[in-house]
Amino acid sequence: MTDTLVRAVTTDGNFRAIAIDATEMMAEVAKFHEASQLGTTVLGRALLGSLMVSNAILKGDERLAVVINGDGPAGKIVVEASAQGEVRGYVTNPTVELPLTAKGMQDVAGAVGSNGFLQVTKEIGEGDPFTGQVELMTGEIGDDLTYYMAKSEQIPSAVAVSVLVDPDGTVAAAGGFMISALPDASDEDITALEDKFANLPSISSQLVEGHTPMDLLFNLFGKDDVKLLATTEVALYPEISKRDYERMLATLPMKDLQEMLAEDHGVEIVDRFTGKKIQFDEAELSGIIAAKDAEGL
Structure with missing residues (x-):
C-alpha cells in the first residue's frame, strides 16, 4: 500500500x-x-x-x-x-x-x-x-x-x-x-x-x-x-546523484581540491540523509580539477 x-x-x-x-x-x-x-x-x-x-x-x-x-x-x-x-x-x-x-x-x-x-x-x-x-x-x-x-x-x-x-x-x-x-x-x-x-x-x-x-x-x-x-x-526526496555531488565538489576552492588529491588521492562523501558513501577516486577528482582549471575557476 x-x-x-x-x-x-x-x-x-x-x-x-x-x-x-x-x-x-x-x-x-x-x-x-x-x-x-x-x-x-x-x-x-x-x-x-x-x-x-x-x-x-x-x-x-x-x-x-x-x-x-x-x-x-x-x-x-x-x-x-x-x-x-x-x-x-x-x-x-x-x-x-x-x-x-x-x-x-x-x-x-x-x-x-x-x-x-x-x-x-x-x-x-x-x-x-x-x-x-x-x-x-x-x-x-x-x-x-x-x-x-x-x-x-x-x-x-x-x-x-x-x-x-x-x-x-x-x-x-x-x-x-x-x-x-x-x-x-x-x-x-x-x-x-x-x-x-x-x-x-x-x-x-x-x-x-x-x-x-x-x-x-x-x-x-x-x-x-x-x-x-x-x-x-x-x-x-529523491537521492542526490553522484553527478550532483560532482557539481558540488567543483564549487570548492581549487586549493582544497588539490589538497584532497595530494593527501587522500580521492574523496569519500557520506550522504547524511541516506548513510550512503559516494567515492571519487584519483582519476575522477583529477578530472574535476582539470575541468575547473580549464574554465579558469
Whole structure:
C-alpha cells in the first residue's frame, strides 16, 4: 500500500485534521541509517511530524527545515519536508540506545533531551526564509511540535506521532495525526476532544490492524463527523546523484581540491540523509580539477 497523508475537516467546522501512514517509507529509512530501534523511532517521529506540519502551514512548492537539538545522546535531528509530501532527515547518532522506560517504551525523550530548542525554517517563495524557534517541552517530538504550532504559528493543535519498531529493526507501523482547532471551536469542544484522546487506542496498534489514515480520524471523531478534503502520497526526496555531488565538489576552492588529491588521492562523501558513501577516486577528482582549471575557476 502506498504511504499516504490525508487532510480532512470535521463536519461541525470545529477542527482541521491531518493523518498519515508512512510505514513503508520508514522501513526504507531504517535500512538506510542502520539505526537502532530507538534511533529509528526518534527519526521517524521527526519525519512524520514534520510532514504533517508542512502540510498544515505550507502550500505549493514551499518547504521547511526542522532542527531539533535537545542535547541528548541522539544528537541533533534534521528534517526537510515539503507541502508536496516529500521528506528526508537524519539523526546525528542513529545507533543511540537507552534502557526502556518504566512503561516498557523506547525512551525518545531521554534520547532527544529537553535542554534545547526546536527550530523551523520556512522557504516560502523568493523572499528571505522565515525561522521560528521554541524551547523543547519534553523531547517527545510530538509534544514539541504541538508547542511550536501554538507558539509560533498561533494555531492550537495536537500532534501525535508513533513509530513501532520490532526488536530485529523492522518497522511494524509508522503514522500519526495532527488536529488543529478552527475559530468556531469552543473550550467545551476542545475539552471533549481531549477526553477522546485519552481513550483512543494507540496509533501503532490501529495501523498494525490495517486501519488507514482516514480510519484514524474516524476512530477519533466518528465516521459521519469528518470529511476528507485531499489525499497526498508521501515519500522520501529523491537521492542526490553522484553527478550532483560532482557539481558540488567543483564549487570548492581549487586549493582544497588539490589538497584532497595530494593527501587522500580521492574523496569519500557520506550522504547524511541516506548513510550512503559516494567515492571519487584519483582519476575522477583529477578530472574535476582539470575541468575547473580549464574554465579558469
